[in-house]
Amino acid sequence: MKTSEVSSTPDLERLLEHGRSVRPLPELVRARALSRARKVARTPVSLVPPRAGKAAYAGRAAMAAALALGIVGAAFALGQSLRGQPAAAPAASVVRSQPASIAPAPSSAPAPSEVSPECSTCGAERTSSGARPAARAATSSGNVDSESALMRRAHSAYAERNFGNALRLVAEHAKKYPRGVLAEEREALRVRSLASAGQTAESRRGAAALAQRFPRSVLLPRIRAFAAPDATTNR
Amino acid sequence: MAYLRLARSNPPQPADEHPCVQAFDADLEYIFETLRRLGARPSEIEDLAHEVFVVLYRNWATIDTSRPLRPYLFGIAFRLVAAHRRRHSRETPYASPEIEDPSPNPERDLQSRQSVALLLAALECVPLKRRAVVIMYELDGLPIVDIARTLSISRFGAYARLHKGRSELAAAVRKLQKNAVSL
Numbered sequence: 020m021k022t023s024e025v026s027s028t029p030d031l032e033r034l035l036e037h038g039r040s041v042r043p044l045p046e047l048v049r050a051r052a053l054s055r056a057r058k059v060a061r062t063p064v065s066l067v068p069p070r071a072g073k074a075a076y077a078g079r080a081a082m083a084a085a086l087a088l089g090i091v092g093a094a095f096a097l098g099q100s101l102r103g104q105p106a107a108a109p110a111a112s113v114v115r116s117q118p119a120s121i122a123p124a125p126s127s128a129p130a131p132s133e134v135s136p137e138c139s140t141c142g143a144e145r146t147s148s149g150a151r152p153a154a155r156a157a158t159s160s161g162n163v164d165s166e167s168a169l170m171r172r173a174h175s176a177y178a179e180r181n182f183g184n185a186l187r188l189v190a191e192h193a194k195k196y197p198r199g200v201l202a203e204e205r206e207a208l209r210v211r212s213l214a215s216a217g218q219t220a221e222s223r224r225g226a227a228a229l230a231q232r233f234p235r236s237v238l239l240p241r242i243r244a245f246a247a248p249d250a251t252t253n254r
Numbered sequence: 255m256a257y258l259r260l261a262r263s264n265p266p267q268p269a270d271e272h273p274c275v276q277a278f279d280a281d282l283e284y285i286f287e288t289l290r291r292l293g294a295r296p297s298e299i300e301d302l303a304h305e306v307f308v309v310l311y312r313n314w315a316t317i318d319t320s321r322p323l324r325p326y327l328f329g330i331a332f333r334l335v336a337a338h339r340r341r342h343s344r345e346t347p348y349a350s351p352e353i354e355d356p357s358p359n360p361e362r363d364l365q366s367r368q369s370v371a372l373l374l375a376a377l378e379c380v381p382l383k384r385r386a387v388v389i390m391y392e393l394d395g396l397p398i399v400d401i402a403r404t405l406s407i408s409r410f411g412a413y414a415r416l417h418k419g420r421s422e423l424a425a426a427v428r429k430l431q432k433n434a435v436s437l
Contacts, residue, residue, distance in 0.1 A: 030431065031424050034376070035392050037369035041287045048286075052300060053279055056307045060272040 166192065166199050173208055182216040203229075207238045214245045222246045274314040278307045281327055288328055291389045292335040293378055302338065306330050325396055329404040332386045339382065372430060379426035384419030391416050 044052075173188035189209045196202070206229045213222035226246035230239055278285075285306055289299045309330045310317075317326065377385050386405060390396045396404075402412040 031420075031427055034369050034373045034427060037366050038291070038373040039393050039395075040366075040370075041283045042370075044283050044286055048300065049279075049282055052282060052303055052307075053275065055304050056275050056278050056311075057271075059304075059308055059311055060275050 162196065163200055166196050166201055169195070170201050170204060170208070173205075177208060177212055177215070180215070182212045185212040186216070203233050203236055203238065206232070207236075207242050210242050211245050219246075272311075273319075274307075274311045277319075277323055278310060281323060284324060285327055285331060288331045288389070288394075289335065291374065291377060291393065292331060292382065292385065294335055294338070298338070302331070302334055305334050309334070322400075324394065325390070325400045325404045328386075328390055328394065328396075332382075332405065336382055372427065375430055376423055376426035379429075380419050380422045384415045384422065387412055387415040388419040388423055392420075 169188060169192045173185050173192065176182075176185035176188060186209065189205055189212065192199070192201070192205050193209075199205070206225065210222050210225040210229060213219075213225055223246045226242050229236065229242055233239070236242075282303070285303050286299055289302050289306075290296075294302050306327065310327070317323075377389070380388060383405075387401055390401045390404070391398065398409055398412050398416070401416075402409045405412070407415075
C-alpha cells in the first residue's frame with residue numbers, strides 16, 4: 020500500500036513538516052529530569068531480570084501458596100498448643116505434660132535426656148516456650164466448666180435482681196479463679212451489679228479497673244454507660 | 255573580569271555517569287516531544303518522562319544498545335501514556351492549571367507554533383493506537399517494520415492503522431481549520 024497516496028493534502032503535509040521538528044527543552048526542565056534520573060540510577064534498585072513469561076507467574080504463585088500453607092500451619096500449631104495438645108512429635112508431649120517449672124518431676128516422668136536425640140532440641144524448646152500453655156491447660160481445662168457454671172449462677176442472680184447474691188457469687192469466682200477464662204465477664208458483671216445495687220462509687224472504680232485490665236474489651240462501652248452517674252435506663 | 259561571567263559553564267557531569275542516564279540525556283527532547291504528541295498533558299509530561307527512564311533503567315541490561323533506541327523509547331512512552339489514560343479515565347482528579355514554559359524563545363516563530371498546536375490538536379482526535387503509528391511513521395520517519403515490532407502488531411496491522419489514522423488526522427485538520435475560520 021502506498022501510504023503517501025492516502026489522504027495527502029497540502030495542508031496536512033505542511034503541518035507534518037512543522038511537526039517533525041523536535042523542540043529544544045528549557046535548561047531547567049532538562050536539569051530537573053536528569054537530576055531525577057541520576058537519583059534513580061544512584062539508588063540500588065533491583066534490576067528486573069529478562070521476562071520469564073509464564074515461569075515468573077508460576078514462581079510467584081508457588082511462593083504465595085507456600086506462604087499461605089505456612090500461615091495455615093502456624094495457625095494450626097498455635098491453636099493446638101493453646102489447647103494444650105501437641106501438634107506433632109508425641110515424644111515431646113511427655114516433657115510438656117510435666118514441666119519442671121510448674122511441678123517437680125516425679126520419678127516416673129522421663130528426664131529430658133530420655134527424649135530421643137532427634138527430638139531433644141524440639142522437646143527442650145517446647146518445654147521452655149510451651150510451659151505456660153501447658154500449665155494453663157492443666158489448671159484450666161477441668162475448671163472451665165465449673166467456672167462457667169458459677170458465672171451462670173451469678174448471671175441468674177443478677178437477672179432476678181438479687182444483686183447481693185450476684186456480688187457474692189462474683190466474689191467467690193474471683194477468689195477461686197482470679198485469672199480465669201471468664202475474668203473479663205466477671206468484672207463486667209460486678210460493675211453492673213454494683214451499679215444496679217446503688218453503689219455508684221464502687222461501680223465506677225470497678226469500671227476503671229476493668230478498663231485498665233482489659234483496655235480492648237468489647238464490654239467497655241456498655242460498662243461505662245452503666246457506671247455513668249446518670250445511667251438509670253440501662254439497669 | 256566581566257568576560258568570565260558571560261562564559262556559560264557546562265552543566266556538571268558526574269564522572270561515572272550510568273550509560274542509561276547518558277542515553278536518556280541524549281534523547282530527552284525526543285521523549286518529551288513524543289509524550290506531547292501522544293497527548294500527555296504538559297503538567298504530566300515530566301513525570302511520564304521520568305517513568306520512561308525508570309523503565310529504561312530497569313531493562314537496561316536486556317536492551318540491545320547497538321540498535322536505535324528511539325523506537326524502544328517510543329514503545330515505552332506509548333504504553334505508559336495508554337496506561338496513564340486508562341487510569342486517568344477511572345479517576346476524576348481536580349483540574350490543575352496547565353503550566354507552559356513561559357520563557358521567550360526566539361527560535362520559535364508564530365506560524366510554526368500555530369502549526370504545531372494545530373497538529374497536536376488534530377492528533378488528539380485520532381485514537382491512541384492509530385495515533386502512535388501515524389507519529390512513528392510520519393513524524394519520526396520510522397520504517398513500518400520497526401513500528402510493527404515496537405507495537406507488537408503485524409505489518410498489515412501497522413499499515414491498516416496508518417491508513418485509517420492518516421484519514422482521521424486529515425479530517426481532524428480540516429475540521430479544526432474550518433472551525434478556526436468560522437470563528
